[in-house]
Amino acid sequence: MNQQAKNDSFSGEAAVLNSAASRFTYQIGPHSILIETGVPAEVLTSRKIYAIPFAPHWCAGLTSLRGDLLPVVDMHRIVLGRSFGDDPHLLLLSFPQFPPVVITCDGYPRQLKLTDTKLTDSSKEKLPAWIPYALRHQGKTLLAADHPRLLQQLQQLSSSRA
Numbered sequence: 001m002n003q004q005a006k007n008d009s010f011s012g013e014a015a016v017l018n019s020a021a022s023r024f025t026y027q028i029g030p031h032s033i034l035i036e037t038g039v040p041a042e043v044l045t046s047r048k049i050y051a052i053p054f055a056p057h058w059c060a061g062l063t064s065l066r067g068d069l070l071p072v073v074d075m076h077r078i079v080l081g082r083s084f085g086d087d088p089h090l091l092l093l094s095f096p097q098f099p100p101v102v103i104t105c106d107g108y109p110r111q112l113k114l115t116d117t118k119l120t121d122s123s124k125e126k127l128p129a130w131i132p133y134a135l136r137h138q139g140k141t142l143l144a145a146d147h148p149r150l151l152q153q154l155q156q157l158s159s160s161r162a
Contacts, residue, residue, distance in 0.1 A: 022113045025142060026091060026105040028079040034135070034144045035093070035109065043108055044090040056158045063090065063102055072102045073154070095148050112137060129153070 024035045035041060049061040049072050060074040060083070070092070076084040088104040095101075114137060127134065127143070130150035135142040 022111050024109045024111050026103075026109045027107050028075050028105060031079055032140060032142045033075075033079075033131075034142050036145070036147060039147070040094040041109065042092040044092055044102060047090050047102075049090075056154070058154055058157075060084070060088075060104060065092065065100075065102075068100075070100055070102050072104065073151075075103045075105060078150070093147060095151070097148055098151050101151060112142075 023037060024041065025032045026035065027033075044063070044065065047063045047065070049063050051061045052059060055061065058074055058078055060072040060077075062069045063072050064070075072090065074083055076082060076088070084104045089107055090102050091105050091109065092100055092102050114135070130146050130153060131143045132146055133144050135144060
């Protein structure tokens, strides 16, 4: 991506964020990750994760929700390089182009009002491709996730190993 296209991308994201009154974040260790605007999310409580033999490293297993078995993405392994502790919180995310997916996180999602945010140039930071940019809000860095891109990368990774 050339520098002008990158700057246009950041400017477009600033316009979207300034028009949005609030966003939800979830924690993975010290990292706050923004959930895309308009994505249905549901906190899942008291769910057992069933391990799957020979599952990819990012897959913590399956969980049952209303009669459906859903994959559990180990976000701790993806973000921190190590698996979650004994009892992670689970968050169901639904994207139009993917079946519902459950992710691990630390604690419940938080709602933030992002009216005074400033973009941080992600080219100075080493961010994975599924985090296109970072924001600063009240002295804290927020990683803006592109979850569909992450899920697509995980699908490609899994199918290349099959």
